[in-house]
Amino acid sequence: MSKKDGSNGELNFDDPELSDDALFQKQADRVYAALMSRVGEQAPQPRLGATRRVVELLGDPQRAYPIIHVTGTNGKTSTTRIIESILRAYGLRTGMMTSPHLVRLNERIMIDGQSISNADLVANWDDITPYIAMVDVELSAAGEEPLSYFEALTVLAFACFADAPVDVAVIEVGMGGEWDSTNVGDGQVAVFTSISLDHTARLGNTVAEIARTKSGIIKPLAAVVTAGQSSDVLAELTRAAELTESTIAVSGDQFSLVSNTVAVGGQVITVAGVAGRYEDLFLPLFGDHQAHNAAVAIAAVESFLGGGTQMLVGDVLAEGLATATSPGRLQVIGIEPTVIVDAAHNPDGARALAVAMGSYFTFDEICLVVGVLDEKDGAGILAHLAPIARRIMVTRSTSPRAIGVDELADVAAEISGDDAIVRFDSLAEAIEAARDWANEKDKRAVLVAGSITLVGDVMALASEQGWRR
Numbered sequence: 001m002s003k004k005d006g007s008n009g010e011l012n013f014d015d016p017e018l019s020d021d022a023l024f025q026k027q028a029d030r031v032y033a034a035l036m037s038r039v040g041e042q043a044p045q046p047r048l049g050a051t052r053r054v055v056e057l058l059g060d061p062q063r064a065y066p067i068i069h070v071t072g073t074n075g076k077t078s079t080t081r082i083i084e085s086i087l088r089a090y091g092l093r094t095g096m097m098t099s100p101h102l103v104r105l106n107e108r109i110m111i112d113g114q115s116i117s118n119a120d121l122v123a124n125w126d127d128i129t130p131y132i133a134m135v136d137v138e139l140s141a142a143g144e145e146p147l148s149y150f151e152a153l154t155v156l157a158f159a160c161f162a163d164a165p166v167d168v169a170v171i172e173v174g175m176g177g178e179w180d181s182t183n184v185g186d187g188q189v190a191v192f193t194s195i196s197l198d199h200t201a202r203l204g205n206t207v208a209e210i211a212r213t214k215s216g217i218i219k220p221l222a223a224v225v226t227a228g229q230s231s232d233v234l235a236e237l238t239r240a241a242e243l244t245e246s247t248i249a250v251s252g253d254q255f256s257l258v259s260n261t262v263a264v265g266g267q268v269i270t271v272a273g274v275a276g277r278y279e280d281l282f283l284p285l286f287g288d289h290q291a292h293n294a295a296v297a298i299a300a301v302e303s304f305l306g307g308g309t310q311m312l313v314g315d316v317l318a319e320g321l322a323t324a325t326s327p328g329r330l331q332v333i334g335i336e337p338t339v340i341v342d343a344a345h346n347p348d349g350a351r352a353l354a355v356a357m358g359s360y361f362t363f364d365e366i367c368l369v370v371g372v373l374d375e376k377d378g379a380g381i382l383a384h385l386a387p388i389a390r391r392i393m394v395t396r397s398t399s400p401r402a403i404g405v406d407e408l409a410d411v412a413a414e415i416s417g418d419d420a421i422v423r424f425d426s427l428a429e430a431i432e433a434a435r436d437w438a439n440e441k442d443k444r445a446v447l448v449a450g451s452i453t454l455v456g457d458v459m460a461l462a463s464e465q466g467w468r469r
Contacts, residue, residue, distance in 0.1 A: 023118075024118035024122050025118055028105070028118035028121050028122055030122075031125045034129075038146065038147060038148050038149045039149060040149055044151075044175055044180070044181070045145060045148050045151065046179040047144075048179055050135060050139055050144070050151055050181075051154055051181040053138070054135045054147065057135070058158075058159060061161065063185075065161060065166050065167060066167075066168050066188050067187045068170045068171070068189045068304055069171050069173065069191065070083070070192075070193070070300075071176070071177045071180075071190075071214045071217055072214070073346070073348065074196065074289070075194060076098075076173065077098045077099075078293045079193050079300075080172045081324060082320075083191070083297045083300050083301055084113070085113070085320045085324040085325075086301045086312070086321065086324075087170070087304075089317070089320030089323065090313075093166050093167045093168075094111070095109075095157070095160070095170070096109075096169070096170045097109055097110075097154075097157040099150075099172060101456070102328050102452065102455060102456035103460050106118065108153065108157070109157045111161070111164050120160065120164075121160070124163055125156055127159065127163075128155055131155075150174045151181040154181040158185065168304070169185070171185060176210075176213040176216070177213055178212075178214070178215070178216025178217070186219045187219060188219075188223065189222060189225060190219070190222050190246070191226070192214065192227060193227050193293065194228070194292075194348070195210060195230075195233045196210075206232070207232050207233050211229070211232070211233040211236035215236050216240075219246075220244045220246070221244070221246060222244060223246065223303035223304070224237065224240075224246050224247060224249065225296060225300045226248065226251065226296070227251050247308070249274045249299055251299070254299070255272055255273050255274045255295060255302075256271070256272045257270075257271055257291050257292050260288060262360055263282065266285055267285070268280055268283070269281050271295045271298050273295075273302050273311070273312070274303065275308055275309055275311045278317060282322050283322075284322060284323075284324065284325070285324065285325075285329070286330040286356055287330050287353070287360060290326070290330070298312065298317065328343045328455045328459065329343055333462050333468050333469050334435075334446075334462055336439070337435055337438035337444060337445060338438070338445040338446065339434075339445070339446045339467075341447075341448045341459060342448070343449070343451075343452045344449045344450070345381070345452055346376060346380070346381065347380030347384060349381075350380070350382075350385050350449065353384070353385065361445070362443070363444060364443040364444065365444045365445075366388055366389050367389065367445070368392045368448075368449065369393045369447070369448045369454075370392060370394055370450040370454075371397050371402055371408070371450045371451055371454040372402070372403050372451055373397075373401045373403065373451045374401050374402065376450075378403055378450075379411050379414075381450055385447075385450075386415040386416045387416075389416070389420070389447070391420060392412050392421050393422050393430040394408050394409040394422070394424065394430075395424040395427045395430035397454040397456075398427075398453065398457055399453040402453070402454075405423050405424065409421050427458070427461065428461060
């Protein structure tokens with residue numbers, strides 16, 4: 001293997017100025033391009049056979065480690081990350097798969113708390129590519145679509161975790177549960193964050209239908225841990241637990257968030273877990289919803305490590321919570337002026353964000369920079385966010401699925417009036433205008449929300465322009 005000159009897309013392995021990871025950057029871009037050439041993850045195939053066939057050819061890497069499987073509508077990523085942080089504090093070598101990424105693909109596959117290196121990403125992709133190609137041929141012969149983006153990515157993540165190797169993997173479902181490609185893995189613990197209406201075209205038009213699809217991650221004799229749910233949702237999860245002879249722990253019954261208090265840099269929480277009570281734990285995340293996510297995460301780890309009968313070690317749990325992060329979720333990415341980003345992309349997420357902004361921050365005026373994807377409920381999102389904003393900069397992310405600026409601005413104007421709305425075809429110009437506005441007075445801030453792709457674009461922009469915190 002020889003290193004080549006990066007100027008023409010090849011690598012120069014003899015350049016002393018480049019780190020090993022930087023040398024593989026263009027090769028990692030090649031992996032991303034290969035995934036992007038497949039059917040996108042917003043159009044997943046409702047099947048498991050294709051993914052199962054590839055992992056079977058690879059020797060079932062997903063069976064090389066225990067799995068904690070996480071699904072839900074809101075809070076999946078944060079809960080997954082808190083679980084992983086606690087497990088890592090226990091000294092376990094962790095693998096974690098989350099979706100989607102904010103800036104780079106590597107974020108989706110994490111080993112021991114770090115995004116997978118470009119070198120390991122490339123090496124594992126090159127190892128599994130022949131097997132993916134083999135299954136693509138089989139699928140085409142059977143008249144089916146080749147592996148999709150997310151199916152191939154799932155195989156890659158499972159292979160990376162086996163190669164690392166990891167002691168435990170925490171896997172976030174991509175969409176739904178029953179036929180999501182991550183479901184080829186068998187979770188010893190099945191975790192459900194709050195379930196509400198989202199992706200209705202694919203998952204169902206009622207919360208009960210959506211819960212039924214998501215309950216498909218419950219495997220025989222698993223431990224089920226769920227956030228508080230509506231009666232319709234809880235009925236579906238309970239039914240699935242009974243059919244699989246699984247235990248079920250429900251927030252508000254078997255465990256609960258006892259209290260949470262705003263603190264500098266986050267909040268202090270007390271949780272009654274399934275095995276015991278944990279007092280005054282610092283959580284460096286903002287929002288009451290994050291406190292509830294942490295309670296679910298604690299119950300999930302109790303269920304995994306001690307079957308729900310042994311308390312977690314206090315100091316270890318405190319360390320795991322104190323080091324938890326959730327990028328793009330009520331995250332302050334800039335100061336002077338303050339710029340906060342949040343991945344809220346449905347009405348329930350927007351409602352939680354609006355409440356948190358009032359409870360955890362003390363700004364007098366907020367400028368909302370908003371962009372929404374076309375399959376999302378833009379009116380529902382703005383119904384919660386527009387009332388907390390003095391000015392609304394309507395724009396769009398780089399995603400081809402972003403709602404047009406004028407279309408979204410018209411929706412915003414119906415809620416807040418034309419005087420509050422400014423339209424920007426360029427996200428960079430929208431952010432510049434919002435920051436300028438916030439700098440005009442004290443106690444003003446910029447809030448970016450509406451889609452995960454918008455948040456990712458703004459985080460990348462902040463890094464490029466040198467104002468990212």
